[in-house]
Amino acid sequence: MSAPPADRNAEGNFLGAALRHPAFIAGLVLTLLFVGAALLSYLWTPYDPTRLDIAAKLQTPTSGHWFGTDHFGRDIFSMLMVGARVSIAVAIIAVGIGVSLGVPLGLYAAAHRGSLLDEVVMRGNDLIFAFPSLLLAILITAVFGPGAVNAIIAIGIFNIPVFARLSRGAALSLWTREFVLAARVAGKGRARISVEHILPNLMNLLIVQGTIQFSLAVLAEAALAYVGLGAQPPLPSWGRMLADAQTFISLAPHLALFPGLAIVLTVLGLNLLGDGLRDLHDPRLRRART
Amino acid sequence: AQTDITVGMQLEPPNLDPTGGAAAAIDEVVYANVFEGLTRFTADGEVVPALAESWDISEDGLTYTFHLRDGVTFHDGSSFDAEDVKFSIDRARAEDSTNAQKALFADIQSVEAVDAQTVKITLSQPNGLFLFNMAWGDAVIVAPETADTLATDPVGTGPFAFATWTKGDSVALEKYAEYWGEAPRLDKVTFKFIPDPTAAFAAVMAGDVDAYPNFPAPENLEQFKADPRFTVIVGSTEGETILAMNNKKAPLDDIKIRQAISHAIDRQAIIDGALFGYGTPIGTHFAPHNPDYVDLTGQSAHDPEMARKLLDEAGVSDLTLSLKLPPPAYARRGGEIIAAQLKEVGITAEITNVEWAQWLEDVFKAKNFDLTIVSHTEPMDIGIYARDDYYFQYADADFKAILEELNKTTDPANRSELLGKAQRKIADDAVNAYLFQLPRTGVANAKIMGLWPNAPTQANDMTAVYWVD
Amino acid sequence: MTLYLLRRLLSLSLTLLAASIVVFLVTEIIPGDPAAFMMGINADPAAIAALRSELGLDQPVAFRYLNWIVGMLQGDFGQSYTYRVPVSELVGDRIAVSLPLTLYALALSTLIAFPAGVFAASRRNAPGDIAIMGVTQLGVAVPNFWFAMLLVLLFAITLQWFSAGGFPGWDAGVLVALKSLTLPAIALALPQASILARVMRSSLLDTLDEDFVRTARAKGLSRSQALWGHALRNALIPVLTIVGLQFSFLLAGGIIIENVFYLPGLGRLVFQAISQRDLIVVRSVIILLVFAVVAVTFLVDIAYAIADPRLRRQRR
Amino acid sequence: MSVLSVRNLDLKIGRIPILEDVDLTLDAGHILGIVGESGSGKSMTALAIMQLLPRAARWTGTIEVAGNDVGAMSERALCTMRGRDVSMIFQEPMTALNPVHTIGDQVAEVVRIHGEAGRRHAHARAIEVLGRVGLPPDRVAPDRYPHELSGGQRQRVAIAMAIALRPKLLIADEPTTALDVTTQAQILDLLRKLVREDGMGMMFITHDLAVVAGLADEVAVMKKGRVVETGPTRQLFRQMRHPYTRALFTASAHVPERQPRIETAATPVLEVRDVVRDYPRPRKNLFQAQAPFRAVDHVSLTVRAGENVGLVGESGCGKSTLARAILALEAVQAGEIHLNGKAFSSAGAGPDIRQRAAAQVVFQDPYGSFNPRHRVRRLVSEPFFLMPESPQDADRERRIGKALEDVGLTAGDADKYIHEFSGGQRQRIAIARALIIEPSLIVLDEAVSALDVSIRAQILDLLAGLSDRLGLSYLFISHDLTVVRAITDRVLVMQAGRIVEDGSTEDIFHNPRHPYTRSLLAATPSLAAALDEPSGETVET
Numbered sequence A: 001m002s003a004p005p006a007d008r009n010a011e012g013n014f015l016g017a018a019l020r021h022p023a024f025i026a027g028l029v030l031t032l033l034f035v036g037a038a039l040l041s042y043l044w045t046p047y048d049p050t051r052l053d054i055a056a057k058l059q060t061p062t063s064g065h066w067f068g069t070d071h072f073g074r075d076i077f078s079m080l081m082v083g084a085r086v087s088i089a090v091a092i093i094a095v096g097i098g099v100s101l102g103v104p105l106g107l108y109a110a111a112h113r114g115s116l117l118d119e120v121v122m123r124g125n126d127l128i129f130a131f132p133s134l135l136l137a138i139l140i141t142a143v144f145g146p147g148a149v150n151a152i153i154a155i156g157i158f159n160i161p162v163f164a165r166l167s168r169g170a171a172l173s174l175w176t177r178e179f180v181l182a183a184r185v186a187g188k189g190r191a192r193i194s195v196e197h198i199l200p201n202l203m204n205l206l207i208v209q210g211t212i213q214f215s216l217a218v219l220a221e222a223a224l225a226y227v228g229l230g231a232q233p234p235l236p237s238w239g240r241m242l243a244d245a246q247t248f249i250s251l252a253p254h255l256a257l258f259p260g261l262a263i264v265l266t267v268l269g270l271n272l273l274g275d276g277l278r279d280l281h282d283p284r285l286r287r288a289r290t
Numbered sequence B: 001a002q003t004d005i006t007v008g009m010q011l012e013p014p015n016l017d018p019t020g021g022a023a024a025a026i027d028e029v030v031y032a033n034v035f036e037g038l039t040r041f042t043a044d045g046e047v048v049p050a051l052a053e054s055w056d057i058s059e060d061g062l063t064y065t066f067h068l069r070d071g072v073t074f075h076d077g078s079s080f081d082a083e084d085v086k087f088s089i090d091r092a093r094a095e096d097s098t099n100a101q102k103a104l105f106a107d108i109q110s111v112e113a114v115d116a117q118t119v120k121i122t123l124s125q126p127n128g129l130f131l132f133n134m135a136w137g138d139a140v141i142v143a144p145e146t147a148d149t150l151a152t153d154p155v156g157t158g159p160f161a162f163a164t165w166t167k168g169d170s171v172a173l174e175k176y177a178e179y180w181g182e183a184p185r186l187d188k189v190t191f192k193f194i195p196d197p198t199a200a201f202a203a204v205m206a207g208d209v210d211a212y213p214n215f216p217a218p219e220n221l222e223q224f225k226a227d228p229r230f231t232v233i234v235g236s237t238e239g240e241t242i243l244a245m246n247n248k249k250a251p252l253d254d255i256k257i258r259q260a261i262s263h264a265i266d267r268q269a270i271i272d273g274a275l276f277g278y279g280t281p282i283g284t285h286f287a288p289h290n291p292d293y294v295d296l297t298g299q300s301a302h303d304p305e306m307a308r309k310l311l312d313e314a315g316v317s318d319l320t321l322s323l324k325l326p327p328p329a330y331a332r333r334g335g336e337i338i339a340a341q342l343k344e345v346g347i348t349a350e351i352t353n354v355e356w357a358q359w360l361e362d363v364f365k366a367k368n369f370d371l372t373i374v375s376h377t378e379p380m381d382i383g384i385y386a387r388d389d390y391y392f393q394y395a396d397a398d399f400k401a402i403l404e405e406l407n408k409t410t411d412p413a414n415r416s417e418l419l420g421k422a423q424r425k426i427a428d429d430a431v432n433a434y435l436f437q438l439p440r441t442g443v444a445n446a447k448i449m450g451l452w453p454n455a456p457t458q459a460n461d462m463t464a465v466y467w468v469d
Numbered sequence C: 001m002t003l004y005l006l007r008r009l010l011s012l013s014l015t016l017l018a019a020s021i022v023v024f025l026v027t028e029i030i031p032g033d034p035a036a037f038m039m040g041i042n043a044d045p046a047a048i049a050a051l052r053s054e055l056g057l058d059q060p061v062a063f064r065y066l067n068w069i070v071g072m073l074q075g076d077f078g079q080s081y082t083y084r085v086p087v088s089e090l091v092g093d094r095i096a097v098s099l100p101l102t103l104y105a106l107a108l109s110t111l112i113a114f115p116a117g118v119f120a121a122s123r124r125n126a127p128g129d130i131a132i133m134g135v136t137q138l139g140v141a142v143p144n145f146w147f148a149m150l151l152v153l154l155f156a157i158t159l160q161w162f163s164a165g166g167f168p169g170w171d172a173g174v175l176v177a178l179k180s181l182t183l184p185a186i187a188l189a190l191p192q193a194s195i196l197a198r199v200m201r202s203s204l205l206d207t208l209d210e211d212f213v214r215t216a217r218a219k220g221l222s223r224s225q226a227l228w229g230h231a232l233r234n235a236l237i238p239v240l241t242i243v244g245l246q247f248s249f250l251l252a253g254g255i256i257i258e259n260v261f262y263l264p265g266l267g268r269l270v271f272q273a274i275s276q277r278d279l280i281v282v283r284s285v286i287i288l289l290v291f292a293v294v295a296v297t298f299l300v301d302i303a304y305a306i307a308d309p310r311l312r313r314q315r316r
Numbered sequence D: 001m002s003v004l005s006v007r008n009l010d011l012k013i014g015r016i017p018i019l020e021d022v023d024l025t026l027d028a029g030h031i032l033g034i035v036g037e038s039g040s041g042k043s044m045t046a047l048a049i050m051q052l053l054p055r056a057a058r059w060t061g062t063i064e065v066a067g068n069d070v071g072a073m074s075e076r077a078l079c080t081m082r083g084r085d086v087s088m089i090f091q092e093p094m095t096a097l098n099p100v101h102t103i104g105d106q107v108a109e110v111v112r113i114h115g116e117a118g119r120r121h122a123h124a125r126a127i128e129v130l131g132r133v134g135l136p137p138d139r140v141a142p143d144r145y146p147h148e149l150s151g152g153q154r155q156r157v158a159i160a161m162a163i164a165l166r167p168k169l170l171i172a173d174e175p176t177t178a179l180d181v182t183t184q185a186q187i188l189d190l191l192r193k194l195v196r197e198d199g200m201g202m203m204f205i206t207h208d209l210a211v212v213a214g215l216a217d218e219v220a221v222m223k224k225g226r227v228v229e230t231g232p233t234r235q236l237f238r239q240m241r242h243p244y245t246r247a248l249f250t251a252s253a254h255v256p257e258r259q260p261r262i263e264t265a266a267t268p269v270l271e272v273r274d275v276v277r278d279y280p281r282p283r284k285n286l287f288q289a290q291a292p293f294r295a296v297d298h299v300s301l302t303v304r305a306g307e308n309v310g311l312v313g314e315s316g317c318g319k320s321t322l323a324r325a326i327l328a329l330e331a332v333q334a335g336e337i338h339l340n341g342k343a344f345s346s347a348g349a350g351p352d353i354r355q356r357a358a359a360q361v362v363f364q365d366p367y368g369s370f371n372p373r374h375r376v377r378r379l380v381s382e383p384f385f386l387m388p389e390s391p392q393d394a395d396r397e398r399r400i401g402k403a404l405e406d407v408g409l410t411a412g413d414a415d416k417y418i419h420e421f422s423g424g425q426r427q428r429i430a431i432a433r434a435l436i437i438e439p440s441l442i443v444l445d446e447a448v449s450a451l452d453v454s455i456r457a458q459i460l461d462l463l464a465g466l467s468d469r470l471g472l473s474y475l476f477i478s479h480d481l482t483v484v485r486a487i488t489d490r491v492l493v494m495q496a497g498r499i500v501e502d503g504s505t506e507d508i509f510h511n512p513r514h515p516y517t518r519s520l521l522a523a524t525p526s527l528a529a530a531l532d533e534p535s536g537e538t539v540e541t
């Protein structure tokens, strides 16, 4: 007989299931930790992360400086807090660009399947996919100059086809669903159906993919900052902290350790969260678990 | 003892023709090793005879007659004579020349091969620096037959001949058996290009390179010092590192503001923070190891109070300036420190890291900047302050007059005085904030002798290098 | 099948054409003049102009684009501005490093991921599975350049088992060369292996839930016989896609790793070429990489058809 | 001798009880039919016997297969048993075969895996067995892949795999639900023949009483995880001691009462003229396009006011395509469609939106036809969009309430989400949605096929009542002839995109003229016919 739709009981026991999903909880906690640190950094950091104290440079962790100080004597903990802000902001906006351009394109292409525009959108996606992403990002920043904004654009561009493809694929299968046919019998146009019926049913998928893209964006931002193309000093950024720490790796390993861990844990948290969300939205898995 | 050596360098030369490119890395590989000029620099910056054994200078200082050395051959076996000299110099100063330092030849009116061993060069005006100019890597002598292929297959007269170039990795030189001078003690020299400072550290530590004369990460020198396997060589370069200011752009056209910036800066903190203590503070655009150097650092001593006062007097508050930083670590790190120091006196410096190409376009050519940090590594380059269209846009008439007089002067004492005057003038006008003389910090296997400690020019002269057991 | 191949080839060339235009335009608007860069800070404007005309930079844009394209079609990628040698020669040297490195990393990543994924899938939710999935979660999260730094710290500086980087060239002997590529390959392979293992596992789990696996079990196959004999080949398709993507990613994505280990690879070549404004090298290498991506996707598609008879038929 | 004996089988998945106290026995050479509604535990019983239960399942009781207690067997022994002593055919022939192995290999594998023969010999056996199930190598080569076969052929391959080693027990779990009637009839014949020839025992699971009545020697009726009644087929159906059995029986033979008021004189509600629907096929090569696939081939039909017209035909003959064309959900390549005498759509011209309200639709899938994220209120009122001035506020509420009440729900249900309803209720909501703007025609595409028999009966009653009360016309699409016979006045028979016969329902069923119609009718299992038949066919052993 027919399979129940993916989210038949989506709203009902989501919370309960979520609370019993250890990976989801771990991911949520890690993510909230870093988001919290980022938000807190607007109000308070232990030290001013841009204040140099050359005399106090390269201190190992102490009770005064929890994570020690860097080569300019800046407080690493404070820098990490503000760095979280940069990473998260860059990632959010970059993924936001991907979603806000990719999803409409994908929806449009699906609604007009086989049309010229569909073809153009899909080929355009292929084209972006075919480019080596880091290289193109470097090129983009070479054109516009380095900086957080341009890192966002560079990362954002590569998010567009991801979301366009995802939403087109999922939308195509939704278009054959009977509730969409019913809406068409009710006289609704393609655009309206895309917004009223297709989009809401893509939400879960988009949230899951969004989380994953978010973690990839954090990594990409770190990589760009590492090669010097991310947020510019004095704004701290995890990738640049790592790049700066490189030459101190045998002298003061903690300089590289903490930003590295920050990246790893954030990405880990987001991935766990994404996996958790996917499990929770997939009734087949949810049933097997409960 | 070992007769081959691997020398680490940060940048790979784009090509190997010192007369056709500006990159310092070219000279670092080929200067004095593969190519020689009429004169050359020694380790301490003196100009001595090279392919010219001796020379006579006419009374009016306009005619130089060079007597060339005998028995010199190029690496391809062809012999060296006056025609080669004439060809090389004419080529460098020709209309369509792509010599990066064409200015070196600007005063030459004619070159004449008197006979096989004699060359007469006539100048259009006396030039106290002419012999000095001829010692540059851009003035080396090449043979007409090979001139077009020097970029990839350099053929010179030096003690080492070019062997192989593994692009992206290394250039190897081999001892040239027919060398006219004293034979080098090494049979093989390999220059290995390791741009990443961490990789450089690891490579030295792991023994992949034997010497790294211009080590990019001063923070690691302590570790090398502590390790008996290595010696650390600390010397100086010709690089005056300055915080350049755009003198014509408001508000930096106000001397008070420029002075305020100079006083806001704590040189020692920059040297400690960016270079881990290596480097000599300077107060003007002149190398401290030069006998004519005048120490003017006191004139712009670190004094935030004073800086704030000057800003008040100039009537500015909430000043925001752009600070464009080229790639070298001294600039990037120094820039962060300077930004923090300027913040202390209420100036916001907005940092933009730029690549060299961008710096050249944006800062140097378009003069679209407020502040930037650069090390001017050409020797004796205070003359740039007299250039009309130079990027920091000083071109002060009085200063130009001083320099004009200097050019005409050959008497050492007078020259010395004029140089002092020039140094004071730019310091008084606070044209730029003068930071430090760029150090040359190298590391080498403790058994290697004969490396240059200083860098009077960009070179890794391997002629006198040898291993002890 | 031939029709399908023809169509794919056509769209492949269109993609390349579009990519060439994009790359050309992007490199065209990069601020910074190659000639000025090469001549340095004290250069005479006349000398810069002379160099510009020598490099052909003073010709109109459209002309230069066509020149480049026509040249490439004839196998002539032009001359590097800075190195002054044919780009093809430069690229050839670098591919001799990048390609083996890519294949090495890919081999490592598949060799690790494949058994790990299969093992985890066959023990769904057992401790072994959870452990492997935990490790791969970490592997995905670790930035490879950071991991590379740690590898250098441990194996090159502390233990001195490997050299810290550099590439002695293939002339130094295959084993020596491979040894120098080992740390970089590990650094590249770890995140890829993690991704691959996860895809392998989930794809296999999906397949294990399929009806035909149940049918196989009903025939009397044991759990592992059903896994190896029936599920694996069906599970391979998404894995192949990822392997294909990884190939092209690694070919260019090694830039940072190549920097950390100062390997003279393709990635570093472009990176350096960008900063030196050796635009012709930038263009040609990027087009080459795009070509590699498209070609690999094409090959993966063909591999699909081999793995899955349904596709063979559809495309005939 | 009994090949299967299940005693006191209790089964839980997680904490949820699935089966309780199930007892079954089956003798060699006999067919045991298991019937019951969806979810009653039929498949779980089968899987318990095979010991292929979901991971979370726990069971107690005794299951003996050919004298062996499966509960006491090791996994290795179970592997030896499966496929050799007991094998199973699954419901879905499309997915039960491995797409990347040839059918010959898949059949041979059973032989090989049990060490009965080497590779070459196993292959010979596979060819032989495939021949037995009607797939001789000269017609269907054993090196074909599953996707190169039709559904019926695939099911035969699955059967071949199951009988390759002549098992003592064969479990067939709804092996024909995915097939059209003609193919179903062939498969049933084949299975029957195999049981009789090889003397194996077969457990045949289905929800279709008619099928089981014509096939099984004994029947067990399941409800909510329990066996409520067992007995020899004919006896059980004659006596029907358990009320549930009786309910099942009446429901599956249910004919709603109708008083049709067909207005022959008035303009037809729907007029389809010469409609063609082509699907493009991939090009043969770069220069040569392939002729398109014609799914609907010059079809004309009329539906008059108050009339219920059935459209029957086997799977893939173009019924749904025609329905979509009528509703102008897809463009047609030729012909035109008129609603209430006015042109609605035609080749080259899009639908006349103002007319849309006249024709509404109810689809097959009660789960898939609603957006799960909207409340019933919004779902039901979606067609208001078609009205120039859609009713607002109180009027809107009133009409939503009325539509829900019309289909036997309450106005209060408007606030619920769709997942809070059962399948039958959902189908009612779908009908309410179609009714709410008072169309003159409702197209019902397999609207009751997904429902259990008892619910199906309710919905049929509802439809009949609505049509009588509101003077609605239906175009009722189904492959289930029994249902069509129960609810329609006139029937159109469709084959390969064409209407081959058109006549009043009674006429068509009693006096089919077209050979295709005849074969269709002959293949349709009939409960009444099966029970009337003399018992000659059943061979007692």
Ligand SMILES: Nc1ncnc2c1ncn2[C@@H]1O[C@H](COP(=O)(O)OP(=O)(O)OP(=O)(O)O)[C@@H](O)[C@H]1O
Binding pocket: A001, A287, D013, D018, D036, D037, D038, D039, D040, D041, D042, D043, D044, D045, D054, D207
């Ligand atoms: N994997 C599973 N996990 C949990 N519950 C399940 C699982 N599979 C089936 N069930 C439940 O077990 C019960 C019996 O299911 P079963 O498949 O045996 O029904 P059925 O009689 O075969 O129905 P149908 O006619 O629809 O095939 C149902 O309530 C179903 O929801």
Ligand SMILES: Nc1ncnc2c1ncn2[C@@H]1O[C@H](COP(=O)(O)OP(=O)(O)OP(=O)(O)O)[C@@H](O)[C@H]1O
Binding pocket: D279, D280, D293, D295, D313, D314, D315, D316, D317, D318, D319, D320, D321, D322, D479
């Ligand atoms: N979008 C499409 N593209 C190509 N062919 C199609 C498409 N939709 C349907 N067909 C084909 O058209 C024919 C008729 O399909 P249709 O769905 O109308 O059959 P049906 O009679 O409703 O069958 P069923 O009883 O299985 O629902 C089938 O052969 C089908 O494969």
Ligand SMILES: [Mg+2]
Binding pocket: D042, D043, D044, D173
């Ligand atoms: Mg079932």
Ligand SMILES: [Mg+2]
Binding pocket: D319, D320, D321
């Ligand atoms: Mg249909």
